[in-house]
Amino acid sequence: MKYSIKIGRPDKIKTPCIVIGLFEGGSLSTTATTLDKASNGYIRKLVKRGDIKGSKNELVLLRDIEGISATRLLIIGLGKKTQFKAPEFVSATKTVIQNLRSMDIKSALVCLLEPAKIKKDLAWKSQKLVETFEDGLYQFQNLKEKTKSKKPQLQAIDIFINDEKDLSVTSKGMQSGQALSLGIKKAKDLGNLPGNLCNPEYLADQAKELARKYRKVTTNVMDEKEIESRGMGAFMSVTKGSDAPGKLITISYKGSKPKEAPHVIIGKGITFDSGGISLKPGAGMHEMIWDMCGAAAAFGTILAAAEQKLSINLIVILAAAENMPSGSASRPGDIVKSMSGQTIEILNTDAEGRLVLCDSLTYAEEFEPETVIDVATLTGACIIALGSHATAMYSNDEGLARSITKAGEDCLDRVWQMPLWGEYQSQINSGFADVANVGGREAGSITAACFLSRFAEKYKWAHLDIAGTAFNGSGLKKGSTGRPVSLLFEYLSSLEK
Ligand code: BES
Ligand code: MN
Numbered sequence: 001m002k003y004s005i006k007i008g009r010p011d012k013i014k015t016p017c018i019v020i021g022l023f024e025g026g027s028l029s030t031t032a033t034t035l036d037k038a039s040n041g042y043i044r045k046l047v048k049r050g051d052i053k054g055s056k057n058e059l060v061l062l063r064d065i066e067g068i069s070a071t072r073l074l075i076i077g078l079g080k081k082t083q084f085k086a087p088e089f090v091s092a093t094k095t096v097i098q099n100l101r102s103m104d105i106k107s108a109l110v111c112l113l114e115p116a117k118i119k120k121d122l123a124w125k126s127q128k129l130v131e132t133f134e135d136g137l138y139q140f141q142n143l144k145e146k147t148k149s150k151k152p153q154l155q156a157i158d159i160f161i162n163d164e165k166d167l168s169v170t171s172k173g174m175q176s177g178q179a180l181s182l183g184i185k186k187a188k189d190l191g192n193l194p195g196n197l198c199n200p201e202y203l204a205d206q207a208k209e210l211a212r213k214y215r216k217v218t219t220n221v222m223d224e225k226e227i228e229s230r231g232m233g234a235f236m237s238v239t240k241g242s243d244a245p246g247k248l249i250t251i252s253y254k255g256s257k258p259k260e261a262p263h264v265i266i267g268k269g270i271t272f273d274s275g276g277i278s279l280k281p282g283a284g285m286h287e288m289i290w291d292m293c294g295a296a297a298a299f300g301t302i303l304a305a306a307e308q309k310l311s312i313n314l315i316v317i318l319a320a321a322e323n324m325p326s327g328s329a330s331r332p333g334d335i336v337k338s339m340s341g342q343t344i345e346i347l348n349t350d351a352e353g354r355l356v357l358c359d360s361l362t363y364a365e366e367f368e369p370e371t372v373i374d375v376a377t378l379t380g381a382c383i384i385a386l387g388s389h390a391t392a393m394y395s396n397d398e399g400l401a402r403s404i405t406k407a408g409e410d411c412l413d414r415v416w417q418m419p420l421w422g423e424y425q426s427q428i429n430s431g432f433a434d435v436a437n438v439g440g441r442e443a444g445s446i447t448a449a450c451f452l453s454r455f456a457e458k459y460k461w462a463h464l465d466i467a468g469t470a471f472n473g474s475g476l477k478k479g480s481t482g483r484p485v486s487l488l489f490e491y492l493s494s495l496e497k
């Protein structure tokens with residue numbers, strides 16, 4: 001989508017559709033007042049008569065209003081003014097884009113920044129507007145050969161502001177919204193591609209392509225031979241059951257001084273998780289094409305960071321492998337040695353995410369990182385605990401936990417901090433090895449985090465369990481959500497010096 005900013009008299013601007021918001025109770029925004037005056041009191045009349053109520057997400061489309069240059073006027077209800085906060089701004093914006101995309105128009109003029117009297121500045125609002133629009137316009141690349149769905153008509157959005165002096169903040173927000181949206185779109189695309197098309201090699205190729213595109217991005221792909229020779233026995237125990245060779249992919253973005261310690265993001269990139277010999281039940285197994293959403297989010301985040309030219313150093317590690325049952329797959333009961341030296345008793349081959357991640361966490365030490373965040377669709381238990389609204393967050397550092405929580409609140413891609421108390425650690429003690437890869441039925445998301453924590457003692461670390469937030473497995477909204485790219489982008493932006 002092409003975005004631009006428009007200033008001027010809203011009633012005089014020629015556009016196929018002008019969009020304004022209206023609060024319940026009828027107090028008109030500056031834009032609405034201008035349009036009302038130009039149309040000889042038409043809007044106020046409709047409000048007074050009760051034809052437009054301004055109730056939450058109400059939509060009214062008016063056409064050919066005398067005195068107004070726009071062909072159509074779309075009014076979105078914003079609900080009660082006192083209850084209109086950041087989430088309501090997003091939900092109204094969502095409703096608008098869903099509607100615009102279904103209309104047969106090429107462009108629209110959107111006047112939604114002004115009436116949003118929320119505690120967010122214009123930069124936030126215009127960034128969020130672009131992000132929400134792009135999210136609503138997303139369509140997974142068409143793999144249907146028979147019925148290619150037609151592209152939406154809409155090609156350009158003009159964002160309206162009242163005041164010339166707001167131009168620079170609005171345009172900054174718009175630009176970061178576009179950078180972020182590129183990352184989110186990439187995360188969705190990678191997530192949605194099925195396991196036969198998006199395998200570890202595909203992810204490695206994508207990383208190489210990213211490095212070709214951005215000057216400050218470089219990449220390094222480790223093959224199984226090197227992974228093995230570095231002593232990553234835990235990673236190998238997962239990938240060895242698959243015919244698709246595993247890859248440990250490192251992408252580096254240097255936006256700051258070379259000697260400044262990097263921030264590291266590690267993504268779980270299981271391109272398909274069958275469960276391995278501890279095979280998953282057939283129903284719903286296809287959902288495990290999304291088991292690389294952590295890697296997809298990490299990839300999308302570094303893309304957005306490079307696009308936005310953030311002044312930070314960032315390293316992304318994609319732990320890419322496929323979890324399959326075969327003659328060469330790990331057996332339940334196997335004991336393997338991780339790169340950290342700790343031995344692991346694999347009691348369940350379906351708890352594979354932590355196995356590829358633990359060696360990646362140890363490998364991350366080489367970069368002497370400032371912080372390390374891993375992102376993973378790690379446990380079904382996390383979905384039971386938090387559902388699909390909050391990402392579970394664990395950390396060994398309260399400062400880092402606070403920054404991530406705040407970033408989540410700021411951009412509305414929220415996390416909920418979970419405990420990493422010592423009491424839970426005993427659930428993964430093993431009689432035969434240093435640690436077991438599962439900890440029983442209770443507190444499954446927590447014991448998975450406990451497992452990872454044993455490999456993340458050398459730096460400030462946080463773990464994001466995105467099993468509930470990264471994708472919708474079924475239904476109308478089926479597909480990747482792009483979460484938590486927004487959160488990570490917000491967090492990294494907050495680190496800029
Ligand atoms: N990838 C799954 C977790 C998952 C399940 C993510 C559903 C998204 C939706 C992970 O590898 C897994 O299988 N975890 C097991 C762990 C168990 C064996 C301790 C689980 O959650 O059942
Ligand atoms: Mn699994």
Ligand code: ZN
Pocket residue numbers: 270273291350352353377378
């Ligand atoms: Zn998995």
